Amino acid sequence: MAISDVKALTFDVFGTVVNWRDSIAREAKAILGPKGYDKDWHDFADRWRARYQPAMAKVRNGERPWTRLDDLHRENLLELLPEFGISGLSEAEIDHLNRAWHRLDPWPDTVEGLTRLKRKYVLATLSNGNVSLMVNMAKYGGLPWDAILGAEVARAYKPQPEAYDRTAQFLDLKPVQCMMVAAHNGDLLAARGRGFHTAFVSRPQEHGPNKTRDIRAEHDFDVVADSFIDLAAKLGC
Amino acid sequence: MAISDVKALTFDVFGTVVNWRDSIAREAKAILGPKGYDKDWHDFADRWRARYQPAMAKVRNGERPWTRLDDLHRENLLELLPEFGISGLSEAEIDHLNRAWHRLDPWPDTVEGLTRLKRKYVLATLSNGNVSLMVNMAKYGGLPWDAILGAEVARAYKPQPEAYDRTAQFLDLKPVQCMMVAAHNGDLLAARGRGFHTAFVSRPQEHGPNKTRDIRAEHDFDVVADSFIDLAAKLGC
Numbered sequence: 001m002a003i004s005d006v007k008a009l010t011f012d013v014f015g016t017v018v019n020w021r022d023s024i025a026r027e028a029k030a031i032l033g034p035k036g037y038d039k040d041w042h043d044f045a046d047r048w049r050a051r052y053q054p055a056m057a058k059v060r061n062g063e064r065p066w067t068r069l070d071d072l073h074r075e076n077l078l079e080l081l082p083e084f085g086i087s088g089l090s091e092a093e094i095d096h097l098n099r100a101w102h103r104l105d106p107w108p109d110t111v112e113g114l115t116r117l118k119r120k121y122v123l124a125t126l127s128n129g130n131v132s133l134m135v136n137m138a139k140y141g142g143l144p145w146d147a148i149l150g151a152e153v154a155r156a157y158k159p160q161p162e163a164y165d166r167t168a169q170f171l172d173l174k175p176v177q178c179m180m181v182a183a184h185n186g187d188l189l190a191a192r193g194r195g196f197h198t199a200f201v202s203r204p205q206e207h208g209p210n211k212t213r214d215i216r217a218e219h220d221f222d223v224v225a226d227s228f229i230d231l232a233a234k235l236g237c
Numbered sequence: 238m239a240i241s242d243v244k245a246l247t248f249d250v251f252g253t254v255v256n257w258r259d260s261i262a263r264e265a266k267a268i269l270g271p272k273g274y275d276k277d278w279h280d281f282a283d284r285w286r287a288r289y290q291p292a293m294a295k296v297r298n299g300e301r302p303w304t305r306l307d308d309l310h311r312e313n314l315l316e317l318l319p320e321f322g323i324s325g326l327s328e329a330e331i332d333h334l335n336r337a338w339h340r341l342d343p344w345p346d347t348v349e350g351l352t353r354l355k356r357k358y359v360l361a362t363l364s365n366g367n368v369s370l371m372v373n374m375a376k377y378g379g380l381p382w383d384a385i386l387g388a389e390v391a392r393a394y395k396p397q398p399e400a401y402d403r404t405a406q407f408l409d410l411k412p413v414q415c416m417m418v419a420a421h422n423g424d425l426l427a428a429r430g431r432g433f434h435t436a437f438v439s440r441p442q443e444h445g446p447n448k449t450r451d452i453r454a455e456h457d458f459d460v461v462a463d464s465f466i467d468l469a470a471k472l473g474c
Contacts (some may be wrong), residue, residue, distance in 0.1 A: 070409065122372055132409035135359055135384050147372050147385045152407065170389065172307065172369035 003179070003222055003235075006197050008171050009117060010126035010149070012158075012182035013134065015206040017114075018104035018141065021045045022208075027100035031093070032086060039084055042208055047083070051076035056128060056157045066155055068130040074098045101129070102136035107203065111142050113228020116237040118144050126150045126167050126180065126191075128157050147171070159190030168196070181231065185218045192221075199223040201231055240416070240459055240472075243434050245408050246354060247363035247386070249395075249419035250371065252443040254351075255341035255378065258282045259445075264337035268330070269323060276321055279445055284320070288313035293365060293394045303392055305367040311335045338366070339373035344440065348379050350465020353474040355381050363387045363404045363417065363428075365394050384408070396427030405433070418468065422455045429458075436460040438468055 014020050024045035032039070055072040058064045077098050081087065089097070114123060124147040125134050134148045149167045156162035168175045175195030182188050183203040192198050200217035202225075217224045225231040251257050261282035269276070292309040295301045314335050318324065326334070351360060361384040362371050371385045386404045393399035405412045412432030419425050420440040429435050437454035439462075454461045462468040 122376065124372075130409070131384060131386075131407040135361075135408065138383060139359065146375060146382075147368060148383075149368075153390045170368040171372065172367070 003197060005177055006121065006179045007173055007177045008122035008124055009179050009181050009199070010124050010164075010167055010191075010196070012180070012184060012187050013125055013127035013129055013137070014104075015203055016181065016183040016201060017110055017143065018106050018137065019205065020049065020101070020104050021206065023104040024048060024100055027103060028097065031097050031100075035086075037084070037086055039086075044080070044084060046207070046210065048073075048076060048080050051079065060157050060160055068152060069128055070098065070101070070130055070133055073101055099136070102133050103140050104137055106141040106143065107227070109227035109229045111144070113230075113232050114144050116232035117228070117235065118146065120235065120237045121179075122146045122171060124149045124167065124171065126158070126163065128163075158187060161190070161194055164191050164194040164196060168194075179222065184214050188221055189219060192219075197222045199225060199231055199235075201225050201228065240434060242414055243358065243416045244410055244414045245359035245361055246416050246418050246436070247361050247401075247404055247428075247433070249417070249421060249424050250362055250364035250366055250374070251341075252440055253418065253420040253438060254347055254380065255343050255374065256442070257286065257338070257341050258443065260341040261285060261337050264340060265334065268334050268337075272323075274321070274323055276323075281317070281321060283444070283447065285310075285313060285317050288316065297394050297397055305389060306365055307335065307338070307367050307370055310338055336373070339370055340377050341374055343378040343380065344464070346464035346466045348381070350467075350469050351381050353469035354465070354472065355383065357472065357474045358416075359383045359408060361386045361404065361408065363395070363400065365400075395424060398427070398431055401428050401431040401433060405431075416459065421451050425458055426456060429456075434459045436462060436468055436472075438462050438465065 011017055021042060025041035028044050029041045055076055059067055117123060123145050125145055126149060127134060128151045130152040131148050138145055149170050151157050151163055154163045154166035168178050179197035179199055180188055180191035181199045181201060183201050183206060188198040188200055198221040200221045202216060204211060223234050225234055248254055258279060262278035265281050266278045292313055296304055354360060360382050362382055363386060364371060365388040367389040368385050375382055386407050388394050388400055391400045391403035405415050413434065416434035416436055417425055417428035418436045418438060420438050420443060425435040425437055435458040437458045439453060441448060460468060460471050462471055
């Protein structure tokens, strides 16, 4: 089928829709700075994020049962804090810091681009973030999703095939009627392997000055764009 | 906990948010009228809807495996058509008619009321309709949901307890932080039985002149309103 058959766009969120690195650094500084901690908060964000894939890997490979990303993030945070010499936080303070992932800023083009894309397409999250994380982030950032889908409702973390398959099934669409939108080559390759159309949106600032991968589209994806506004224009929205 | 602790409103949809009876009658007439059929299309709508609870009952009691409402609606339609002497429709025409349930009009106060409520609360569907049905209906009617939840993602049809329990879990809320909004006493009683707050919104025209039940709130629900605008006012939105 052709791109004209696409009915729904399914979105990676962390890095593609929102700027997690600067947002987490800002939140960590705002919460921990007043407690007297003066750290490299971007390094704090990077090292928290570095624990993301290893934590999900244990769920993917069956080493542990299904666990929501909020809970993985919290476990990772509890390991991270002593590495930075941070201690003495209350449970409520740890929860609030952990929910910094619910308060991530959209990239400057995100809301305008999504608003244009929504006129023509169903917009659904296909993130590894859990439902409440996605819902709260959407409220915070004004993200106009039509549906919150992805890992938690599919009970599978990307890039497992079930994450893509079940998202299309919930939308009652064939995979080719879906287009995965992501800033990460691996996510798009996995989606394409399940029959999805693919759109690469470059996010060169995702890792700040440290970005060494996903600088550009490394495969012949159906669309390559440098913002959601560019994506909307290329899809005729 | 008090009503001030409510974070999310979870909505029954058929009858509460949308006017299924007039919409199905309109769609059936528009599709079948030009084929020469001249029927009482409101009766057609009523009799299609009458098959709704018995069809779900077989899923609830384990007589058959999980089946989406779209598929139950279609089976019911195939039984209904011969009762009205209607035959010869193509598979595509049957599908289009079946998806009349995706094209239901909101009540006149629905969109304004939801828009006001959305400023203060997370708005989620807690309907027996499947995800794609709810997504398409929202696109059709401009319903500003934050999340499409309910039966399909919970894998349980209301009033089974799991439908309510799992919806609250997906939102990462305690049941008392959720308020079920419905025009049906039974739905609200079931939700209250799982710890939800409750709001009854009267929809006296749901069954046209034939409405004999759910005329009014029969229990002391937390809020009783006569429209979504009234509900917004009563919740301080």
